[in-house]
Amino acid sequence: MAGLKRPSPGRAFAAIAVPIAAVLLALLPDRAFSQERTLTLDEAYRLAVASHERVALAGEGMKQAEADLGKTIARVLPNITAEGSYTRYTSEKSSAAFVIQPKSSTNAELRITQPLYSGGKEWAIQRQARLQIKSARAGLEGAQEGVLLDTSRSYYGVLKAQKDLAIKKAALRRAEERLDVAKARLKVGEVTRSAVLRAEAEMAGAEAELIKSGNSLENAKTLLKRMTAIEDSFTVSEPPPLPLAVKPAAELVDVALKERYDYSQRLFEEKAATEGITVARAGFKPSLKLEGLYTWRDQEPATTFLLEESASGTLRLTYPIFEGFLRKAELNEARSNLREAELRRLGLRRDIEVQIRESLNNVSAVEALVESFRRQLAFAEEDYKMVFEQFRFGVATTVDVIDAENTLVSAQSSYANAVYDLELAKIDLLYVTGTLVPGVKE
Structure with a gap:
């Protein structure tokens, strides 16, 4: 047993990881993707709106508001x-002839x-109920747009994970190519055994990164399944870039105040609170x-x-003459409710202004990042080609080609993420202006 040579840790890890990765790579193209359905973004939107319980809950709220209107109509019928x-009776009683x-x-x-x-109370309550129906309808539309926003984020999360998986597969192929070159140079005596071991370790690391990337993709798909209620396996297709004509912030704020469902809710709630004062005054x-x-x-x-x-x-x-100051307390409460509704609307208006400015800044920043990462990727690709050719002919070292590889993978990931982040930034801007994906809910 003393004559046996103990294998190095890098060789042992590679011996275990290589078969696993080979099996995964063999299975992914044929079994994981050939039978999967392709999901588009519009289809994901429709599935999410049709199946998500957040929309169903808002729908029940609207039905309850309609039932409240029926109760108010009953007050005047x-x-x-x-x-x-x-x-x-226990007995019959009579007196004489009676x-x-x-x-x-x-x-x-x-x-x-x-x-x-009744002092106009019934009619004020009925108007209040009709306003509550409008508020509930706006809440339903707002719930649908909120689901669309979350679905967008989940969808682009899957796109990011798919792109990352493709990047990791390409990195593994390059690692295999570097290993082949290192082995060929070892045979002719241009490098030592350590160069081959380093290449094997790098390939094993690339295989591990591929496995982690595949797991991240499955997790991203699980989240999208939660939003769309899809049970089968699927892949997502890349939607075309969203057209976006950036307008001044003040103009977008005006659009948001007209289109935002949550702001419409605040307006209806404020009007309903005004009717509440009429109801309280009717008590006098x-x-x-x-x-x-x-x-x-x-x-x-x-x-x-x-x-x-x-x-x-x-x-x-x-x-009513005296009720222990109950009517006065109810009137004060109604006035306080109106002030509260006004403050809620004012606070939301200010939040909308901030959200729009933040979204505009995000779009501008991510657009600049996309351009920077695009140039970085072009330089990294050219650099890797040059360094790898130098490594092939013995001019560059293993460290040089590994450094170029790391720079290339980082540039590819950064650029891909920035491209999808730009689309998400556009979607966020559409959401904060209340114009997210028109026509999807019809």
Whole structure:
């Protein structure tokens, strides 16, 4: 056993990692991609809007608001109630020729109540309910756009992961090529064994990076599946770049104030709070309602002065005099609610201005980054070609070609990420202006 030579750590790692990576690379093109569906961004949008529970929850909120409107309409419609009773007495009571208490009696009543006036409260509540429906509808549209934004981020996350996987595959191929060159130069005695070992270690590292990149792609797809409810395997196609005519911030703010659903919600809430003051003030005014009553009675035996049927109408006027300062407290609360709604709207308006300026700055910055990384990538590709040729003919060292490789991979990743970040920055700008992907929700 003493004559056996212990393998180096780099060789041992390569011996394990190479078969694993070879199997993965063999499987990916044939089995992982050939049977997968191709998902477009528009299709992902539609699937997300149709399936995400955030949209369904907002839809239920709208249905509840519509139900509240039905309840407010019921306040101004007639209220009809019927009531019947049967009474059994312990004994019949009479005096001389008069029957005072029968053995049993049966009563039936039909009552109609029609509100006529309550200080405008019912109509204010009804207007308030209609505003709540509009607010809920804006909330539904806002939930849809929020889902679209999250879907965009998940979709481009998959695109980034796919691009990173392609970069890592290309890096592995270059590592294999460098290993072949190192082995060929070792045979002719141009380099030592350490150059081959270094190339093997670099290839093993490239294989490990490829495995990690594949895992990142699966995680990104899992997140997109969560947004779109897709169960099958899929790949995503790269959408065309979004056209974007950058306008001045003030003009975009005006657009956002017209198009943003959350700002529309704040406007409706403010109007509803104004109606709340009308409701509170109605508590200081009299109320008037009309009541009609029909009564039918039957007794066994009938009492002397039994009136079998009767009908009456009552006009009832109610004026509150003192309720422990309740009405004043309700009015103060309604005024506070209005001030709160105004502050919420004002705060959102200021936030919108900040969001638009930030988004414009992000678009400009990422555009500049894309151009810088594009030039960096062009230089890195040319540099790698030159250094690799020098390494092939013994002019450059292993360290030189590895340094050029690292610079190339970094430039490729930075450029790819910047390109997708630019699209996301455009989408963010569309979102903060309330114009994200028109027509997707129809």
